[in-house]
Amino acid sequence: MSPLRLLGRWTGFSGQDSVKEEEFNPRVHLNYVPPQKKITMQDLLLNQRSTASPIAGTTPFPLLSPKGVRAYRKALFQQDVLDKCASSPFPGTLVLRDAVKLSKFIRDFWTHPETMRIVSEASGVPLEVVMPTEIGHTNIQVEGTTIPEMTRNLRVEPLVEKVELSPEDRAYDPLTDKSSIIPWHYDSYPYVCVLMLSETHGMVGGETYIRKGDGEAQKVEGPQIGYAVMLQGGEVEHLAARAKGVKERISTITSYRSKRPNVYDSSYITNVRPYADLDSLYPEWAQYRLRKLRDETTHYLNKVEKGSGSAFQREELESIINQQIDYLQRTARQMVPPKYQEQIQEKYGKAAYYDAFRIWETVQSLPEFERLASSTDQNRRWMPESVYWMDLQQSIERIRMGKPPDSTSRNHPWPNSRKYYMGDELLGQGLNEVFLDWLESSGLWDLYCKR
Incomplete structure (x- = not known):
């Protein structure tokens, strides 16, 4: 028996049988009211890329009814889900x-045509939806x-x-801070x-801040219980404030991409790996990327067939x-x-992985930076047969031609x-673990640790 099941016996925490989830019913569980305001890229003084939506985000809007919130929490707190x-x-x-x-309610809610609309x-x-694992x-x-201690404090109400x-x-x-x-x-x-799936009255923090084009930060109020916000997070730089003053804060996030053809898909899985x-993530990632490729090819083929006879x-x-x-190359990388x-995660830890950009900035200030980095790249002392060397040369050639290097x-x-x-x-490719490996091979990691 799992520790969480034993915990339920000791504390009276509801187990899987007593927290049986409900059937999703949009008439019962949804309470949608359109957002009062949509924040545009123009409002934020940001340049809109041709592949982006003009909408950067929304103010909070009602999405789930009180019954919907409780039904969602029931689905989350099934013992099988917690285990x-x-x-x-x-x-x-x-x-x-x-x-x-593991939850039909959660799947049906997020994928229902009305929710998607x-x-x-x-x-x-x-x-x-990008892929199931991001629902x-x-x-x-x-x-x-x-x-077990944290689970003990979870309740459907x-x-x-x-x-x-x-x-x-x-x-x-x-x-x-x-x-x-x-x-x-x-x-x-x-x-x-x-x-948002928790009460927020009396809470301090919990907002989202968006970096405007002039460098200023614009605050977007955090959603109340049952409310949601949409954000074009792949296009706008933002910060999530910590919530204080409440016993619990439960937020749930689903990620999406545009269904429109010829729209660049900027997704990457650096933060997720x-x-x-990975045995579950990679097949889903590959399938969704190949579906995108199929859709793009089909769209172009239909266009050509309809315009047969034209130049x-x-x-x-x-x-x-x-x-x-x-x-496809970005997908594979x-x-x-x-x-x-x-192996890399065990060696360097998650903290170094997520702090890779700051580590790189710090390393560049070290006296030996240029000599060690140049020597490593020129002599290919690290992974000499790797495809990353071809990627590097392609980026250097782009720079020589006056173009910025591609960046995932x-x-x-x-x-x-x-x-x-x-x-x-x-x-730039979002390969933080590979970066740490290269950094050690160059000798810069040791200098960073000894600085």
Whole structure:
């Protein structure tokens, strides 16, 4: 018997049988009211890329009814979901991932045509879920230091008990405090819907801040219980403030991409690899990327067939082919071998993985930086037969031609004030674990640790 089941006996926590989920019914569980405001890229003084929606995000809007909130919490707190989907990156935080594969309610809610219509309408573009593993990723702030302790404090009925705020809590400023849940970043996927499943009255923090084109931060109020916000997180840099003053904070997130053809799909899985089951993630990733490729090819073929007899557009076809080649290469590069990923994570830890950009910035200030980085790249002392060397040469050639190097990760723009190194290439591709491996081979990791 699992520790969580034993825990249920000791505390009276509802087990799987007594927290049986309901059947999703949009007439009962939805309570949609359109957002009062849609924040545009223009509002934020940001340039809109041709492949992006003009809508950067929305203010919070009602999505689930009170019955819908409780039904969703019931589905989350099934014992099977807690046993198989719970992990804890650090004390006080519980993550439930892949619950959609065990809960019919969660799957039916997020994939129902009415829900899909709502999120598409709010975003100003027809959307589809990226892949099953990105449905209903749930983050829980709750008291406790271990998974059983945190699980013991979960109830189907939302907690209303408050935590007394200290003067420091009331003065909390996520823009200067380093304790934000997630610092400034771009999302791994183009669009996200964030749904709140907890009471927020009396809560301090919990908002999202968006970086405007002039460098200023614009606050978007966090959603109330049953409310959601849409964000084009792959296009706008944003920060998630930590919530204070409440016993629990449960938010659930689903990621999307545009259904429109000829729209660039900026998705990558750098942020997901360290905690995902790669044996499950990679097949889903490959299938969704291949479906995108199929849809693009079919769209172009239909266009050509309908226009039969017109002049053949060789340049257009060549451009489409090159785009798909690049798309397939990015797809393959993101699937870092599981054993290699595991070895790197054990050696350097998750903290170094997620801190790779700051580590790179720090390393560049070391006296030996240019000599060691140049020597490693020129002599190919690291992985001499790797395909990454070909990627590096292609990027260097783009720079020579006056074009910026391609970058999967918007989090790592090349400064264009020095030589372009393999470290830039690997971080630009979102290959943080491979970057750490290269960094050690160059001797820069040891210098970083000894600085």
